[in-house]
Amino acid sequence: MPVNLNAPEPASLLPVAGVRLGVTEAGVRKAGRKDLTVLLLDETCSVAGVFTQNRFCAAPVQVCREHLAHGAGIRAIVINTGNANAGTGAPGLAAARQTCTALAAQLGVRAEQVLPLSTGVIMEQLPLERVVAGLPAAIADARPAHWARAAEAIMTTDTVPKACSVRARVGGAEITVTGMAKGAGMIRPNMATMLGFVATDACIDAALLPALARELAEGSFNRVTVDGDTSTNDSFLLIATQQAAGTPVTALDSADGQALRAALLAVARQLAQAIVRDGEGATKFITVRVEGGRDAAECRQVAYAIAHSPLVKTAFFASDPNLGRILAAVGYAGVEDLDQTRIDLFLDEVHVATGGGRHPAYREEDGQRVMQQAEISVRVGLGRGDAADTVWTCDLSHEYVRINADYRS
Incomplete structure (x- = not known):
């Protein structure tokens, strides 16, 4: 049992304008479990990521880095559990790219605008046909209020889903921050957690996001350990949808920048600590x-x-x-x-x-x-x-x- 950690109440997880989440059962590894998730992002969204420092990094990590560097504007994220697509060589890299291509085709965007993430067993080829076949159902399920469903679907050895929300005043308006994460073992994140996502509707200069994502990871996910093992797939994504009212944040050291940072860090830190509380076999x-x-x-x-x-x-x-x-x-x-x-x-x-x-x-x-x-x-x-x-x-x-x-x- 996790240490003083309960599954979040779905109603407590606040929708973030500009983000829709959908889940389905694709049978990636086992039948009858939610294992494929999509996050669909409005065109206004800005995204930054921090990834594992493990040199034997997974194929989706490599593709995420490439697509974020491309600068095309991320419109979707696809996550599968049950298979890490790590240690899979050139076929694994091709499978990660084909996943992006398949989702992009269904959404009418470019493959470079999709980020793939995987978690699960290492050194087994991704069952690409099952992932692709599950995409239409995941897209059809996408709703702004599906954070609880998505937090459950990205679990592997976790015993409870991990997600939380906060509201704050930034730029003279109320903003929302909601995040989710998964992880219970193979946790000594040398950057972030196994998989973590934090989204806000705050308006912020997109150029500030990469440094902010690194700072958030450093203050939360990079301060936890379960067993000292850095995963091949660690990924943390920060999403700003730019849809809240109020004055945009143009400097992180401003009063509004500090308020936004504090709200984001509160969510990231709660998620990071939830991973430790749900550490495999943890009692303390x-x-x-x-x-x-x-x-x-x-x-x-x-x-x-x-x-x-x-x-x-x-x-x-x-x-x-x-x-x-x-x-x-x-x-x-x-x-x-x-x-x-x-x-x-x-x-x-x-x-x-x-x-x-x-x-x-x-x-x-x-x-x-x-x-x-x-x-x-x-x-x-x-x-x-x-x-x-x-x-x-x-x-x-x-x-x-x-x-x-x-x-x-």
Whole structure:
């Protein structure tokens, strides 16, 4: 079961003017499940994307990068689950392009105006004929209010769909931000999540979107990890439909730019944390905060060492306050001139370690009490400067092994 995470109420997911979503059962991998989704975008829309840094990236990632660079104006996004179309060589690349061509033909746009995304099993050829055959039904199903249906259809090992909405005042008018994401395993996004989409009707200079998409990913999806694995298919798309009233945002450092950024980041961060809460087999949601670093990069380096440690993660699963494992991870994180006598470790409000050893007031039962909680905060002080950063992770359970051992069954 996910950690303090429920499926969103469909009525809570606000339509974004200029975006319609449609879903169908194409039988990509298994019959009887929603596995093909389209997002149909009005001509006013601007789109930017951030993609995996895995050098063995999937065919759809390569095509998305090409089509965004083409600059033709994106009019549709097509997403299939059950098959990642990764590790599929030239035939996989051709299949991704043919998917775009087929959808473009039905919409009366150019292939370069379609972005393909895939998620699922790696090194199996995409069943192109099933995807293409399912496109008419997905298009016919497209409605502005179908965010909940789409969030469910893009799931793989997720146990609940992940989506949310906010409203904000930007440019003197009310704007809407709605997003959805999928991901539960193979999550150490070195850019974004497995698949993530955030749309807003705000009016914003299209030239600002690429930098804004990178900033949003950096502040949300690039701060989560389930198992330390960066997927071949990680993709995050930011869509601005330009249909809200009000003054357009022309600078991100303006008051309106800051308000829009805050609304978008709130949605992206909630989606990113939902992925960790629904991590494969997760029973604990863990916030790792590292303070007192010389720069934020150093703090992230230490935070990820803690968050990736199998020994730390299994101790959390067992509710075992074997907290020397956290100190060991801090020590091997790669900060060459780290002074262990300046390190402080807190578990929630409990001061565990200081001055290079156990805090005199620390009691095992205090650590045990915190470790039994479903949500836990780990805070590390490095005593080296004023920088800080945060990473969100989960524990590592028996269920994680079972899910990944049975994934292709």
